[in-house]
Amino acid sequence: MKSALVITTYNWPEALELVLKSVKNQKVLPTEVIVADDGSKEETKHLIEGFQNDFPVPLKHIWHEDDGFRRSAILNLAISKTDVDYIIHVDGDCILHKNFVKDHLASIEKDTYLYGSRALIIEPFLKNLFKNKIVEFSFFSKGIKRRNKNIYLPFLGRMLYKRKNELSRKLRGCNLSYWKADFVKVNGYNEDITGWGREDSELIIRMLNNEILGKRLRFEAIVYHIWHKENSYEKLNINDKIQEDTLKNKSMCCENGIDKYLDKS
DSSP states (O other), X not given: OOEEEEEEESSOHHHXXXXXXHHHTOSSXXXXXXXXXXXXXXXXXXXXXXXXXXXXXXXXXXXXXXXXOOHHHHHHHHHHTOOOSEEEEEETTEEEOTTXXXXXXXXXXXXXXXXXXXXXXXXXXXXXXXXXXXXXXXXXXXXXXSGGGGOOOHHHHHHHOOOBXXXXXXXXXXXXXXXXXXXXXXXXXXXXXXXXXXXXXXXHHXXXXXXXXXXXXXXXXXXXXXXXXXXXXXXXXXXXXXXXXXXXXXXXXXXXXTHHHHTTO
């Protein structure tokens, strides 16, 4: 089975560098890594080219023009460019625990998406983080908030958490995986959703409407989210309405999705 780790990014090469370093430290590697770039400047391109020289698996850079927050579109475009069976995706501000990929791949089930937790790296620690390029953390590491999300006991999580047919408030798009076939079945991300908010949960609602159930990865598949200023919420009301319509209509597929890229792939 082939897998791809998809990393979204936008104009924060310092954070992306740490994420890619943490990928190189993985105990189990994906088949390939794809950086889904929402319109970053040249510095990000040069950073990725530097990593491509000695990266342990193929590292692709998929980019589109900067036209505001279009995370849905760049994820659809990036995922259309891979022929793998399984997609794992994180955001470019999330450093991976060394067993992150291993944990996702070990938990795969048919008709199931997986979602994990994130510990938080606090703002006062950022100077030290970037200066020393820190990508490994223990339970006792400095600079970590929500330390309970940094407990690594995978056997416990697998005993406690089973598949559920409900949208969890714990779901985060920065730690999510699914079968590519299931993603294509619902037509991927809804590109009517622009600006921050609801793109991941709206996707998952359509998966649930297709009887693709969710399973939480707790005490495993940990990511460490690097503090940053909050994104603009200016389009959140519009995105809320799109998600409400998806719920109300029990939509199984979106119209403005990945299919437009698959036709050209």
